Amino acid sequence: MARYTGPVCRLCRRSGEKLFIKGGRCYTPKCAVDKRSKPPGQAASQRRRLSDRGLQLRAKQKVRWNYGILERQFHRIFTQAARQAGVTGDTLLVLLERRLDSAVFRLGFADSRAQARQLVRHGHITVNGRKTDIPSYLVKEGDTIGWRPQSTRSSYYQQALAAIEGKIVPNWLSLNKETLAGQVLTLPTPEEIGGVKFDTKSVVEYYSR
Numbered sequence: 001m002a003r004y005t006g007p008v009c010r011l012c013r014r015s016g017e018k019l020f021i022k023g024g025r026c027y028t029p030k031c032a033v034d035k036r037s038k039p040p041g042q043a044a045s046q047r048r049r050l051s052d053r054g055l056q057l058r059a060k061q062k063v064r065w066n067y068g069i070l071e072r073q074f075h076r077i078f079t080q081a082a083r084q085a086g087v088t089g090d091t092l093l094v095l096l097e098r099r100l101d102s103a104v105f106r107l108g109f110a111d112s113r114a115q116a117r118q119l120v121r122h123g124h125i126t127v128n129g130r131k132t133d134i135p136s137y138l139v140k141e142g143d144t145i146g147w148r149p150q151s152t153r154s155s156y157y158q159q160a161l162a163a164i165e166g167k168i169v170p171n172w173l174s175l176n177k178e179t180l181a182g183q184v185l186t187l188p189t190p191e192e193i194g195g196v197k198f199d200t201k202s203v204v205e206y207y208s209r
Contacts, residue, residue, distance in 0.1 A: 053209075059202035066196050067096050068113050073136070078207055089200025090190040097188045100127065101135035103145060107175055107182040108167030109160055124151040139184050146181040170194065 050058065064074045081092040096102060101117040104125055110116035117135045119125055125132060126146045127139065139145065151157055161180060169175045172188040190200075 053206075056202040056206035059199040060206045062196070063092075063096070063198050063200070063203060066113075066198075067099070067102065068117065069096075075207070078203070082207075088204050092200060092203065093190050093193055093198065094188055095138065097193055098138045098140075099135060100125065100132060100137040100139060100145075103139050103173065103182070103184070106170055106173055107145060107180075108164050108169060109147075109180065109182075124148055124154075124157075141184055141186055143184045144181060145183070146179070152180075 060074075064071065067074075069077070077095050078088075078092055081095055082088050084091050097106070101113055101120050104110055104116040104119060105113045109125075110119055120135045120137075121133055123131050123133045124147060126148055127137065128144050129146070131148055147157060157180070164175075164177050164180065169182070170188065170192050172184065172186050172192055173182055174185050175182045
């Protein structure tokens, strides 16, 4: 599967704010946005004011970079959101949050979505007791997210278990911090999606042209 392999800190600098793509590093003085607030590139200070189309593109890229999704897959998720009833922008965020890699990240099993995606791809995560190695799998209300028995013997699992007390789990999920077993209590709502704020109206306008 294709994926972005470049320096992710450049994406934060390009968007002009922290996207928290690198997890804990974003909260330290090593954060590239704190060290160099200007966009990457030699001509960064010479760039002109963005047009409306440029602002819409930046809003779309901001959402895509935050969730670590390439353009083709992101557009497919947007099309799925547009076909459903309700506000398209809100539905888009809900579908992105329901991805298994995002749910694993929200449960505190990983420090970033990229790390959560790797856990899923390597077969460490189960859904309702069955190994699920598809990061784009959409969790449903009542699903139980846990670890494969073999993975609980790994050093990473022990580190996650030791660090789980400091993690905050959103209201739409529940977590047993002794067994690292999570459950989807209800589907997320746009108001419950914390972290980076997105301009979903501009995303919808970008794809509507």
